[in-house]
Amino acid sequence: MKSGRERLLNAATTLLSQHPEREPSTRELYQAAGVAAPTLYHHFGTKEGLLDIVVEQAFADYLERKHGMLRTGDLLADFAAGWDLHIEFGVANPMLYALMYGPHLSRAAATADAELRRGLQRLAAEGLLRVSVEDAAATTTATAIGCVTMLNRLHAAPTASWAQHIRAGLIEQITGQPRDEISQEQAARALLARMPSPGTSFTPAEASLLRQWLAVLATAPDAEQVAPVSSPSRKGSIR
Structure with missing residues (x-):
């Protein structure tokens, strides 16, 4: 039999999957899990604590997929492919993404930042960055959040032409190398x-x-x- 903690995590994951556009209420969470409200507070402290773990797990699954990508030998091509996967994740999981980059620093966002910096450091090591890793990381994250937010607001596909222009503009901004075909x-x-x-x-x-x-x-x-x-x-x- 599943513990109250597992049932709450499963309930949160299901609710966010069924309604990816909105954040479930505390009542919805403990009722869907079939537990009393104190069980949620006992295991997670707050609703935000529960959702933070769900976001972290979802992002970990995404990272596993990303780590399995075939490397092309072209660092900029790999960076562009990583950007595409990140945008796809944000569009497929709008509420998870909003929680991930909400007012408080989530563990998933911290992981994403660390992964991004590792990739940017590889670019810098090859002389492909024209700005610092710090500036490149801040610019990339801010651009990605803005792109995902607008895609979700317009209910547009991650492959929208203007989203591709944003990606090309970002890469040119931080590397000085155009990526238009x-x-x-x-x-x-x-x-x-x-x-x-x-x-x-x-x-x-x-x-x-x-x-x-x-x-x-x-x-x-x-x-x-x-x-x-x-x-x-x-x-x-x-x-």
């Missing part, structure tokens, strides 16, 4: 336009050969296919 033709033409003069980075023969290759890519049959631009310095393996 461009065509192969556009990428080749951009490189051709920025080719250094012979003798700076390449010998005349190397520069000539590279120009030939880029010219081929700029007019290749599959030039219409869209592919992300990746910097050769982005190596390593977020969350």
Whole structure:
């Protein structure tokens, strides 16, 4: 037979799953668990104490999924994928997310901050941050909370185009590297336009050969296919 504590945790999880848009009342919680009000106070102190544990458990499940993501070898691509999962979690669990980033610092929020900082430190170690880890963490968290809040307010999907623009803007802000997708033709033409003069980075023969290759890519049959631009310095393996 389940203990009163387990029944309250299960009841809270169920109520938040059934009504993800609102916070259950204390009465709803202990009645759904089939226990008396003092049982809740005995095990959790307050309703907030109970909900904090539920949020922490839900976020731990999310982190397990995130840790299982395949690493691409591109730290910025991994950071973007981590952002997408975070936004998806907030949209799928609006009340849990609101509780997580409520007035008091939840354990789930503290865990999220620690995970974020580890990822940002990896970016910094590769020279990919143009701001401090502290500033990047605050900017990323504030941007994510704002994005999730607006998505939930508008009942929009996490893949909304404007949400993708927010992600691209954030990454460019903290790294200085744009993450918009461009065509192969556009990428080749951009490189051709920025080719250094012979003798700076390449010998005349190397520069000539590279120009030939880029010219081929700029007019290749599959030039219409869209592919992300990746910097050769982005190596390593977020969350």
